[in-house]
Amino acid sequence: MTPERWQKVEEVLQGALDLPSQERVSFLDAACGEDDELKREAGSLISAHDEAGNFIEQPAIAEDAHILLGRSVGREVGPYTILECLGSGGMGEVYLAQDRRLDRPVALKILPAYLAADDARLRRFQREARAASALNHPNILTIHEVGEHEDIRFIATEFIDGQTLGELIASGNLSVDEIVEIVSQVASALSAAHAAGIVHRDIKPENIMRRSDGLVKILDFGIAKLVEHETPSTFPNIKHDARVQTEVGVVMGTVNYMSPEQARAVEVDKRTDIWSLGVLLYEMLTNRLPFIGATRMDALVSILEREPAALFVDDSKPEIRSLQKIVDKTLRKNRNDRYQTAEDLLRELKLVTNPSSLGLSSRSSSSRLTIQHAKSRKGLMMMAFGALVLVLVGGAIVFKGWISHPQTNIAAAPTGTLTTKAYLQMSGAEQLAFISEQEQRVSTMMGDRPVKLNDEALRAIKTYVDRWVERDGQPGDLGDESLNVVYTRAQSHVPLITRSFAARKVPVIIGIYLPVIESAYRNCYENSIGAKGLFQFLPQTARQYGVAHEEMCDVEKMAPAAAHYIADRMAELGEDSQSVTLVLLSYNRGPESVRDDLRELRDTENYQRNFWTLFAHRDKLDEQFRKESAGYVPAFFAAAIIGENPKAFDLPMPPLSSLANL
Amino acid sequence: MATLSADNLTGLLIEWRAGDKTALDKLTPLVYDELRRIAHRYVRRERNGHTLGTTALVNEAYLRLAGTKNIAWNDRAHFFAATAQVMRHVLIDHARRRLYAKRGGQAQQVPIEDVSAMSEERADELVALDEALHDLAKLDPRKASVVELRYFGGLSLEETADVLDVSLMTVRRDWRAAKAWLYKAVNGE
Numbered sequence: 001m002t003p004e005r006w007q008k009v010e011e012v013l014q015g016a017l018d019l020p021s022q023e024r025v026s027f028l029d030a031a032c033g034e035d036d037e038l039k040r041e042a043g044s045l046i047s048a049h050d051e052a053g054n055f056i057e058q059p060a061i062a063e064d065a066h067i068l069l070g071r072s073v074g075r076e077v078g079p080y081t082i083l084e085c086l087g088s089g090g091m092g093e094v095y096l097a098q099d100r101r102l103d104r105p106v107a108l109k110i111l112p113a114y115l116a117a118d119d120a121r122l123r124r125f126q127r128e129a130r131a132a133s134a135l136n137h138p139n140i141l142t143i144h145e146v147g148e149h150e151d152i153r154f155i156a157t158e159f160i161d162g163q164t165l166g167e168l169i170a171s172g173n174l175s176v177d178e179i180v181e182i183v184s185q186v187a188s189a190l191s192a193a194h195a196a197g198i199v200h201r202d203i204k205p206e207n208i209m210r211r212s213d214g215l216v217k218i219l220d221f222g223i224a225k226l227v228e229h230e231t232p233s234t235f236p237n238i239k240h241d242a243r244v245q246t247e248v249g250v251v252m253g254t255v256n257y258m259s260p261e262q263a264r265a266v267e268v269d270k271r272t273d274i275w276s277l278g279v280l281l282y283e284m285l286t287n288r289l290p291f292i293g294a295t296r297m298d299a300l301v302s303i304l305e306r307e308p309a310a311l312f313v314d315d316s317k318p319e320i321r322s323l324q325k326i327v328d329k330t331l332r333k334n335r336n337d338r339y340q341t342a343e344d345l346l347r348e349l350k351l352v353t354n355p356s357s358l359g360l361s362s363r364s365s366s367s368r369l370t371i372q373h374a375k376s377r378k379g380l381m382m383m384a385f386g387a388l389v390l391v392l393v394g395g396a397i398v399f400k401g402w403i404s405h406p407q408t409n410i411a412a413a414p415t416g417t418l419t420t421k422a423y424l425q426m427s428g429a430e431q432l433a434f435i436s437e438q439e440q441r442v443s444t445m446m447g448d449r450p451v452k453l454n455d456e457a458l459r460a461i462k463t464y465v466d467r468w469v470e471r472d473g474q475p476g477d478l479g480d481e482s483l484n485v486v487y488t489r490a491q492s493h494v495p496l497i498t499r500s501f502a503a504r505k506v507p508v509i510i511g512i513y514l515p516v517i518e519s520a521y522r523n524c525y526e527n528s529i530g531a532k533g534l535f536q537f538l539p540q541t542a543r544q545y546g547v548a549h550e551e552m553c554d555v556e557k558m559a560p561a562a563a564h565y566i567a568d569r570m571a572e573l574g575e576d577s578q579s580v581t582l583v584l585l586s587y588n589r590g591p592e593s594v595r596d597d598l599r600e601l602r603d604t605e606n607y608q609r610n611f612w613t614l615f616a617h618r619d620k621l622d623e624q625f626r627k628e629s630a631g632y633v634p635a636f637f638a639a640a641i642i643g644e645n646p647k648a649f650d651l652p653m654p655p656l657s658s659l660a661n662l
Numbered sequence: 663m664a665t666l667s668a669d670n671l672t673g674l675l676i677e678w679r680a681g682d683k684t685a686l687d688k689l690t691p692l693v694y695d696e697l698r699r700i701a702h703r704y705v706r707r708e709r710n711g712h713t714l715g716t717t718a719l720v721n722e723a724y725l726r727l728a729g730t731k732n733i734a735w736n737d738r739a740h741f742f743a744a745t746a747q748v749m750r751h752v753l754i755d756h757a758r759r760r761l762y763a764k765r766g767g768q769a770q771q772v773p774i775e776d777v778s779a780m781s782e783e784r785a786d787e788l789v790a791l792d793e794a795l796h797d798l799a800k801l802d803p804r805k806a807s808v809v810e811l812r813y814f815g816g817l818s819l820e821e822t823a824d825v826l827d828v829s830l831m832t833v834r835r836d837w838r839a840a841k842a843w844l845y846k847a848v849n850g851e
Contacts, residue, residue: 006801010839017838048850049842056791056809056841059816060753065701067756067780 001041012042017049078149080108080156096159099144105159106144122146122153129155132198132221139189141209141219160217166205169284176323179284182208184349185216186277191342193221194270201268203276204257205283255299256289260333263300271335274345278330278338285311285323290331304333322352422648423465435461438641445509445657457612457634464638491653493555500559504567511563512656513640514584535562536587562587573598581614585625585632597621675740686744693748739825743807746815753814754792757785787848794847798840805840808833 001009012031016024024046032039061068075082080097086107097108111122126146133143142158165182168174174182186208193200200207200221207219259275261268282290290308293299308331311324326348332338339345426434436458443451494512501511514535535558537545542552545561552558569583569591579598586594600620601613615633618626642649643656671692677685760780791813799806804826811817811825823833 001801003801010802013839013842014835044846044850045839045842048846049838051849052841052845055845056813059812060749060788060814061697061701061816063784064753064780067753068698068701 009041013045016046077154078147106156107159109155111153129221132193135192135196137189137192139185139216139218141217160209160211162209162211164206165208169205174284180349180352182216183281184346186218187342187346189218190273194342199270200273203273255296256291258303260304263303271338274330274339278327282327319352432458432462439637442637442640447507457615460634461637464635497559500563504563506563506566509657538590597625672737675737679740689744690748693745697749742815742825746810750810750814753788756780757788760785790848794844798843805836808836809840
């Protein structure tokens with residue numbers, strides 16, 4: 001059929017459809033005249049129209065929503081049939097399922113393989129989860145079963161048809177009454193759990209649901225325990241979801257609800273839940289988080305060191321003052337200063353008299369309370385500053401990871417007032433001279449002939465050093481904690497790294513600084529692209545070097561593989577540090593990516609076989625390398641200089657090279 | 663998820679409308695994420711017995727992606743159109759893989775679990791509809807757009823009229839003719 005013909009057919013069709021059905025036959029006869037073909041076409045379409053009924057009337061999504069949602073619908077796991085995917089996260093996927101034996105809906109959480117594999121841990125979790133469930137508290141989710149089907153470990157729980165607190169917060173419709181009610185119910189559940197010696201450890205909006213009848217339920221008791229003290233890859237809350245997005249475009253995962261003691265990785269008790277609940281209360285009241293940061297580490301620093309902005313600008317109303325007081329007391333850094341029990345908190349919440357008299361539905365735009373700007377501006381500046389530093393130091397390189405090591409306890413490291421601040425006391429010129437001298441020293445250790453650096457290169461290093469140690473005139477504001485963490489944690493891997501790199505004849509110092517740089521601020525985690533963290537590899541590279549995908553965050557496996565990879569690339573591309581730098585940059589891009597760049601670079605006049613050639617000739621590199629190397633090379637040296645001079649930078653550790661006996 | 667500025671989104675939408683195929687590629691992951699969200703909410707509310715307009719959800723998705731209050735009508739219309747097209751691609755792709763697997767294609771490439779969620783009948787139906795819609799587009803592009811927006815994009819008649827910038831009456835007539843035409847093409851001789 002041609003478009004013209006169709007136009008004709010349609011004209012007849014529309015004419016007929018405008019008439020009552022009994023008149024259509026005669027209309028058709030009249031309209032088509034001698035054109036039998038037209039009559040047949042239009043006639044069959046009229047019949048089709050009458051028969052079509054509901055055909056395509058329901059949008060496709062009504063029938064196929066589950067296609068978009070996942071692949072597991074209809075699958076049977078033990079006695080449960082999966083109906084729908086409710087969500088997924090670091091702790092596995094959660095499905096709505098039907099219990100075929102009891103013909104009731106359940107929520108089915110399928111544990112990821114890495115958690116399911118550890119029987120001992122699973123039993124611990126099971127014990128705790130059951131204990132919480134056995135409390136039979138109305139605000140605690142009931143667990144039906146922790147089971148196993150073929151290779152799948154699952155947890156079947158009561159199914160809550162409601163919204164998570166995260167969804168409620170996002171919807172922006174919570175009144176202060178409702179907020180106080182929700183927090184009270186959570187506190188009541190915590191009180192019961194704490195009395196039984198159970199700490200939740202992971203109170204956050206995703207773990208709390210409200211049913212349509214207003215009943216609040218805490219989910220996932222025991223889950224946090226399941227994942228803690230895990231290998232680096234499974235540090236809790238590693239899921240970098242974009243859920244929390246602050247006004248400066250900062251994206252954080254769930255680290256925001258961690259207590260200072262969790263941030264320090266020390267033993268936690270029930271007071272950690274009180275803190276997290278305080279964060280939640282703050283967030284619900286203001287629609288913003290009290291502690292944020294551009295990266296995980298920056299947020300942790302914020303938790304450890306910063307005071308949140310006041311809830312509201314106007315605190316003339318007594319109710320606001322009460323809420324402020326409650327929030328303040330839940331968010332005391334020292335847990336001895338917090339509410340000591342959830343009951344204490346509950347009691348004070350009840351005293352917030354008639355919160356509706358505040359006249360605010362917390363997020364209705366007209367009555368929205370603005371955060372006290374004067375007080376928060378510094379916080380924002382610090383945050384922006386922190387973000388910048390971390391983008392430059394951490395982000396300039398591709399690798400990010402924060403070594404989580406159970407033995408290192410950062411709280412044990414001296415913090416607070418540290419006395420040696422040699423670098424800060426120098427003049428600018430002295431600082432540059434210091435950096436120049438130190439750069440030569442580091443270069444020598446790396447087997448590189450020291451070269452006299454130009455001012456641009458020196459200043460580039462200095463920028464990084466300054467940012468790492470910058471404290472904005474306020475001791476402890478930024479930098480020292482994160483450095484402590486990174487170095488202290490890296491330190492424990494030094495013997496392993498030394499062995500691995502020495503065995504491959506790769507300068508050991510590279511082996512040491514590589515993870516220091518790569519691991520700044522983030523724990524190792526795996527995704528389809530590769531391991532992000534200590535010794536980042538592409539999965540195919542890892543495979544090639546005998547590391548299975550699930551082992552990519554295992555330092556024991558990665559350090560030798562990394563040394564092997566670097567040694568191979570050095571044999572192929574050259575042993576000069578110039579090549580090595582590119583090799584390091586190629587880490588997560590595969591060897592192919594460096595070859596052209598290196599060739600290009602070697603055609604450069606004045607090519608010198610050292611790190612700084614890369615920096616000086618970065619315009620010869622491809623776009624990504626250019627960006628990376630502009631930051632990487634100076635950041636690498638800055639980290640080296642800081643690590644080599646712990647006293648000048650208040651690091652509670654010996655120089656890294658001394659650990660490796662360099 | 664990547665975040666887009668309003669300008670970026672608008673830019674991509676304009677490029678896409680101007681026929682730049684790579685723009686849709688860039689849009690797809692973003693839109694797809696939103697589609698999943700929509701599907702999720704859809705299923706939830708459906709179960710609760712609420713009916714709900716997909717339009718409202720798509721609107722919300724747009725707001726979230728564009729992150730702006732000043733929405734040019736054009737952008738929104740383009741976004742709706744892009745959403746419908748991505749939905750169509752996703753479903754048809756799925757249906758084809760389903761049929762491919764069933765017809766003994768290289769099983770290795772198509773994990774059965776991946777495709778079993780869609781019934782074979784449904785896959786057949788979708789593929790037939792898609793082919794018929796291609797044919798219809800050659801005869802009468804606007805009618806094909808109406809169907810794409812309504813069926814794959816979930817838009818109401820009114821919204822469809824809005825997006826295509828035609829009268830409601832026109833959309834009604836287009837819809838009934840297209841529906842008859844497609845029904846015949848899919849089920850007919």
